[in-house]
Amino acid sequence: MEAAEKKPRKMFKKILIANRGEIAVRVIRACREMGISTIAVYSEVDRASLHVRKADEAYPIGPAPAAESYLRADKILDVAHRSGAEAIHPGYGFLSENAKFAQACADAGIKFIGPTPESMEMMGSKTRARQHMEKAGIPFVPGTARGLASPEEAERVAEQVGYPVMLKAAAGGGGKGMRLVRTREELRSGLDSARSEAQRSFGDSEVYIEKAIVNPRHIEMQILADEHGNTVWLGERECSIQRRHQKVLEEAPSPIVDADMRRRMGEVAVRVARAANYTNAGTIEFLVDQQKNFYFLEMNTRLQVEHPVTELITGLDLVHLQIRIASGEKLPFQQSDIGIRGHAIECRIYAEDPDNNYFPSPGKIDVLLQPSGPGIRRDSGMYEGWRVPMDYDPLLAKLIGFGTDREQAIMRLQRALYEYFVAGIKTNISLFRRILRDDDFRAGKLDTGFLDRMLARPDGGPAARAPEPRIAAIAAGVFAVLDPAGAGANNGRAPAPQPAISKWKQEGRVEALR
Amino acid sequence: MVYDVVVSGKLHRLELEKTEAAWKCRLDGREVHVDAVVPRRDVLSLLVDGHAYEIKREQTATDLHMWVGSTRFAVEIRDPRSLQARKGGGQDDKGPRKIVAPMPGRIVRLLVGEQAEVEAGQGIVVVEAMKMQNEIKSPKKGTVKKILAAAGAAVNAGDVLAIVE
Numbered sequence: 001m002e003a004a005e006k007k008p009r010k011m012f013k014k015i016l017i018a019n020r021g022e023i024a025v026r027v028i029r030a031c032r033e034m035g036i037s038t039i040a041v042y043s044e045v046d047r048a049s050l051h052v053r054k055a056d057e058a059y060p061i062g063p064a065p066a067a068e069s070y071l072r073a074d075k076i077l078d079v080a081h082r083s084g085a086e087a088i089h090p091g092y093g094f095l096s097e098n099a100k101f102a103q104a105c106a107d108a109g110i111k112f113i114g115p116t117p118e119s120m121e122m123m124g125s126k127t128r129a130r131q132h133m134e135k136a137g138i139p140f141v142p143g144t145a146r147g148l149a150s151p152e153e154a155e156r157v158a159e160q161v162g163y164p165v166m167l168k169a170a171a172g173g174g175g176k177g178m179r180l181v182r183t184r185e186e187l188r189s190g191l192d193s194a195r196s197e198a199q200r201s202f203g204d205s206e207v208y209i210e211k212a213i214v215n216p217r218h219i220e221m222q223i224l225a226d227e228h229g230n231t232v233w234l235g236e237r238e239c240s241i242q243r244r245h246q247k248v249l250e251e252a253p254s255p256i257v258d259a260d261m262r263r264r265m266g267e268v269a270v271r272v273a274r275a276a277n278y279t280n281a282g283t284i285e286f287l288v289d290q291q292k293n294f295y296f297l298e299m300n301t302r303l304q305v306e307h308p309v310t311e312l313i314t315g316l317d318l319v320h321l322q323i324r325i326a327s328g329e330k331l332p333f334q335q336s337d338i339g340i341r342g343h344a345i346e347c348r349i350y351a352e353d354p355d356n357n358y359f360p361s362p363g364k365i366d367v368l369l370q371p372s373g374p375g376i377r378r379d380s381g382m383y384e385g386w387r388v389p390m391d392y393d394p395l396l397a398k399l400i401g402f403g404t405d406r407e408q409a410i411m412r413l414q415r416a417l418y419e420y421f422v423a424g425i426k427t428n429i430s431l432f433r434r435i436l437r438d439d440d441f442r443a444g445k446l447d448t449g450f451l452d453r454m455l456a457r458p459d460g461g462p463a464a465r466a467p468e469p470r471i472a473a474i475a476a477g478v479f480a481v482l483d484p485a486g487a488g489a490n491n492g493r494a495p496a497p498q499p500a501i502s503k504w505k506q507e508g509r510v511e512a513l514r
Numbered sequence: 515m516v517y518d519v520v521v522s523g524k525l526h527r528l529e530l531e532k533t534e535a536a537w538k539c540r541l542d543g544r545e546v547h548v549d550a551v552v553p554r555r556d557v558l559s560l561l562v563d564g565h566a567y568e569i570k571r572e573q574t575a576t577d578l579h580m581w582v583g584s585t586r587f588a589v590e591i592r593d594p595r596s597l598q599a600r601k602g603g604g605q606d607d608k609g610p611r612k613i614v615a616p617m618p619g620r621i622v623r624l625l626v627g628e629q630a631e632v633e634a635g636q637g638i639v640v641v642e643a644m645k646m647q648n649e650i651k652s653p654k655k656g657t658v659k660k661i662l663a664a665a666g667a668a669v670n671a672g673d674v675l676a677i678v679e
Contacts, residue, residue: 351644359616360644363671367556367570390618394644418584423556423572433584467567469521470541472580472587475560475569477517477528478537478550479580480591483571485555 011327012036012086012111017051018076019091022381022397023305024051027089030319039083041076043069045389050381057083064391070094073101077108087111087326089319093393096302099124113326115301119276123299133296136275138268141287141295143210151188154209158187161211167191169198170206180212213295215447217288218242219254220300221269222310224321225279226331233266234314235340237306240446241435243358248428248451249435250306251345252313255406255444256292262340265294272299281307281322305348305395308377312344312402343406345413349380351394353426362390366424371416375402375409388425396427406444410436434459518592521580525592575672610679611653615669619643623665630658632678639663639675652678 015031016039017024028038028051040055045064052058059079062069069075071094080088088105090096090113099120105112114120123129130145142161147170148154158165158181167179167190179194181187191207199205217240225231238254239247253262269284276299283304286294307318316338325331352358368384380397382388388396399420401413414436420429435441438454517528529540530548539548549561558569570581580587622640626632637649638658652658656678663675 353616356616357648359648360619360646361617362643363618367572369557369570390620390643392644394646421570421581423570430584430586467582467585469524469587470526471560471562471567471569471582472521472589473519473526473528474530474539474541474546474548474562475558475567475571475580475582476519476521476578476589476591477515477530477539478548478560479552479558479569479571480517481515481530481532482550482552483555483558 012323014039014083014085016041016080016083016085016088017091018088018095020046020049020051020070020392021395022379023091025054025381026379027091027319028054030317030323034320034323039079039085041079045391048386050383059083064389066094066392073104077104077110080110085110087113089113090302092302092305097124111326113322114280115278115282119278120301122276123301129298132275133272136271138272138296139294141210141213144208147206147208151191154191155184155187157209161209164212164214166210166212167194167207168210169194169202170208171198171202171204213287213289215290215449217447218285219257219288219294220283220285221265223269223273223282223284224331225273226325227279227328228330230331231270231273232331232335232338233269234310234316234338236262236265237309238446239306240448241451242448243451247306247348249345249347249432250309251343252309253340253343261292272296280325281318306346308379308398308400309344309346312377312400313340313342314338342402342404343409344400344402345409346398346400347413347432348395349397349399350428351388351396351425352428354428354431358428360394361426362388363425365422367421369419369421371419375412376416377402520590520592521587610659610677612674613638613650613652613676613678615641615650615671615673615675617643618670621663621665621667621669622647624661624663626658628658628661632656632658641669650675654678
């Protein structure tokens with residue numbers, strides 16, 4: 001409003017997107033909406049990828065392995081220079097949390113759309129983050145951040161934080177060197193074995209104690225911070241549904257978070273961000289116990305895969321805001337302006353085979369039928385005829401359902417999943433049909449063990465209106481008459497068109513090997 | 515035209531004839547009223563006695579599936595002439611078994627050598643695809659007769675990696 005107020009930067013004219021897949025398409029769309037030209041980069045196997053088709057300019061950056069293309073800061077900065085990009089959006093993954101890359105951008109005079117290298121550095125290491133955050137009074141899982149000097153000290157600390165406790169290798173990771181101790185009697189032997197395992201696995205026997213959170217929830221808080229000292233929280237996302245520590249389905253708001261808990265989590269998240277001098281979009285992850293106590297886990301210094309659920313319940317566009325913040329604008333609202341309305345659930349559609357232990361399933365997409373209609377948002381990087389490369393993350397698309405309440409969001413997603421069909425590769429679409437009709441899911445009873453427990457039970461199958469096998473029999477015959485391209489329908493008939501012939505060749509090859 | 519159609523392991527006899535005006539259809543001897551339109555490849559709008567179904571066809575090198583709504587049925591259309599030949603091809607625990615790559619990927623490492631004794635379910639080779647390492651396991655207890663995979667090599671779905679006997 002004040003004419004004298006000087007804007008440090010003007011809105012960018014050109015942005016380079018240092019990513020691929022659905023998130024590159026997502027960012028390109030935001031840029032197009034804002035009248036900003038987009039520059040895509042692509043590896044040798046991504047020439048035909050959707051993000052290259054959607055961008056204004058596109059340049060090759062090397063071979064398929066990410067280490068030789070999407071992780072090559074030098075090549076990406078070279079493209080940025082040659083194309084005249086003023087800013088780089090890193091998406092998620094790849095270089096998005098690489099402080100050295102953010103620094104290299106700054107050195108090259110190109111704006112990195114994200115936090116400063118200093119903030120990234122601080123939050124990048126768990127121990128360093130913990131030291132800083134403890135100073136700021138952020139709640140952590142109770143325990144010692146230092147190694148235990150003696151069994152007596154272990155007993156004292158365990159008594160303080162309360163059983164059950166977790167013994168963790170200080171140098172540990174990936175579940176190694178971790179021991180659950182339920183009672184005082186188990187502590188000494190647990191300590192001995194945790195120490196020797198830590199020594200064997202990491203060459204360092206240092207072990208510390210944390211209170212064991214049994215069946216925790218994983219809930220995270222979205223924040224936005226501009227470069228003028230304003231930081232706001234935008235509500236939580238429930239991310240407890242995971243497989244092999246990979247998120248599968250996320251929702252906002254969380255079924256267990258009420259307005260008071262949301263405000264308390266939000267305020268802690270803002271304190272974390274301020275303590276890190278954080279700017280742009282970020283996420284603070286919390287572990288939540290069964291009494292709804294929440295503990296700081298880590299901060300993700302980037303846009304999250306699951307950001308759309310927050311966009312739907314707040315009505316904000318996080319990528320627009322990221323770009324506006326990076327261009328030097330102030331946040332266009334205050335905390336009190338932000339409201340939460342409705343419920344959103346995201347399904348991550350992965351190229352993996354549910355019938356074969358969720359093995360990855362790259363390959364050509366032969367058929368793609370995509371849902372739309374009320375309350376459905378689809379952020380996708382795939383198209384019919386595209387060959388999904390084997391070199392990257394298996395995320396193909398995100399299907400997000402939005403409704404007045406959780407029940408309606410679930411119903412809309414179920415309807416959309418009924419319409420969704422992908423052939424040629426395997427996807428986990430059927431997994432979501434199962435999750436969404438699960439009684440515990442419907443009741444909002446979630447924790448990080450939910451999915452493993454659900455998958456350990458036999459699949460009850462769809463409750464209502466299961467079609468009869470005879471319909472499939474009739475369909476197979478009708479296909480044989482009307483559309484005989486299929487391998488199975490080809491018996492004794494005229495030679496089928498090209499794709500079917502190659503299938504027959506494949507079949508012949510498989511047969512010959514038997 | 516008469517088809518022997520096996521759906522989820524159960525055999526159905528389908529008599530199907532398309533005349534200019536309509537379809538004639540008998541399933542397991544019972545007359546059924548059928549109308550059908552293929553709006554695009556692999557998609558079928560099927561009306562059976564007034565009930566409407568959207569059917570999707572999914573084909574791989576080895577399998578044929580019909581999706582009726584979101585329910586998947588394994589389907590096989592049998593030609594009586596090749597029936598005997600197909601029956602002979604069943605897999606059992608006797609004789610050599612091939613270990614094939616379930617998806618395209620890259621061989622990360624071999625977990626056993628030739629002539630190794632392995633248990634059923636023991637890992638034989640690790641294949642990486644889409645940032646995930648997957649252990650390909652032996653389908654039976656026996657001896658590794660041959661290893662056809664080499665560390666670092668790219669493989670396609672269906673490629674034989676090893677033979678266990």
